[in-house]
Amino acid sequence: MAAPDPASAPDPASAPVPGTPVPDRDAGPVTRWHRRSGTAVLLDGFHALKHAVRFGAKVEVAVTADRAAALALADELAPDVRDALAALLAEVPYETYASLVPRPHPTAVAALAVRPSRAGNLEKLAHTPRTAPVVVLDLPRNLGNAGAVIRLAAGFGATGVVTTGTLDPWHPTVVRGGAGLHFATAVERLPVDELPAGPVFALDPEGDDIRALKLPDDALLAFGSERSGLSAELRARADHLVALPMRPQVSSYNLATSVAMTLYHWSATGDAS
Template sequence: MRHHRGVVVLEGFHAVKHALRFGAEVRSVLVLDRDAALGFARTHAPDLVGEFERRAEVVGAGEFVERVGRSHPTGVAGFAERPAGGGEARRAPLVLLDNPRNLGNFGAVIRVAAGLGAGGVVSLGDVDPWHPNVLRGSAGLHFALPVRRLAGLDEVTGRVVAFDAGGVGLRGLEIPDDAVLAFGSERHGLSDAVRARADLVVSLPMRPKVSSYNLTTSVAMALYHWELFRQAS
């Protein structure tokens, strides 16, 4: 499997669907069965039936695996240009992941952030936010909002609200639209540098004897809290 620099693989019908819906530069769409792919479009994305009719390139199973790198239950895959990103104006909180390690969780965070209308997802550390496993976890929703890796904390602007079990309770606090919501890694939590940069450290409500939430759950709860206050104001 060999791809040009800057081109990402969209694995599965839903990844291709989301990329098309959010304006990605999709180079090609591979399908094992044209009728089956159009059937998916009619039932799951009627707004894109024409796009799939126009773009679908039928290939055999061997060529599909050779070009994509693996098979997929939907028999659909695609290739898209990775957007340049950076410098976008935003009207919703930015999600900051502090040295994330689990690529599937990273992708799931992007998916929930897209669903709740976050201003973007950025990360610190050595993990590429556009790694194939992260993109797989987001189901192609990388294209719904800005996603990039920061070179350092000096790129973080705005009021930083960090989430940690030892922080003040979130209930009753309003998260501003321009906030940066910082979450630590699954194993080590917030780094000292991010904790020191935080303007406020808060904790999510949690039943006694429960030790922690999954990273994606934490991000979803925080963004939903922001959305509830936003609707009420």
């Protein structure tokens, strides 16, 4: 019998060491999910995965209970990332999919992605000259509203969204509300004294009518909570107080509505192209 070819023999240095985990490329999607679920960003639903892939997220594992339906959605709504989604999506039984997420999404799609580095996001927020404002949510309370604001900010091409206070802007409910568009803008939490440089235009009922103002590209657009408004610390940091037009006896706008109106005003009258 011929002797084995040394060139084809396995390299002892590359052989797995007994007791060590199997490399992820050889693990099934559920195993990979459980290994990463504690630190990765949950992308809940087809649209969150679509946007994350479109804006360069590193997706570690993606599952669906109906791969054919998910790819049909991609053909219809996201042909630009269809091939990437086809390479990522693994089909699992519906019961398995449902066990991996807090509550099943109608599209039966979920994925885990690597969160962008804080250092990279802070660098983007601090970079000057800035070509689009930074949205600041001062002590926000509602996770869904925060997600809706991030979705708006991404749609308008804002430089980023910064929250103050205890709300985590990368909470799964916020990411779900943002439809995966956290990966299209810089999202971080900072104390007021560490906000990026730039003039602060803070929304307040006693401020100047926004319709008489031009919002510069390097502005920080600050919004207080719907219940208590701006904090004293943020108000002291503000360079300008700005008011949205509002009918008398109406208490306030929804936070996301206020952000949308302000970003639209910037896009229509400011330096934005």
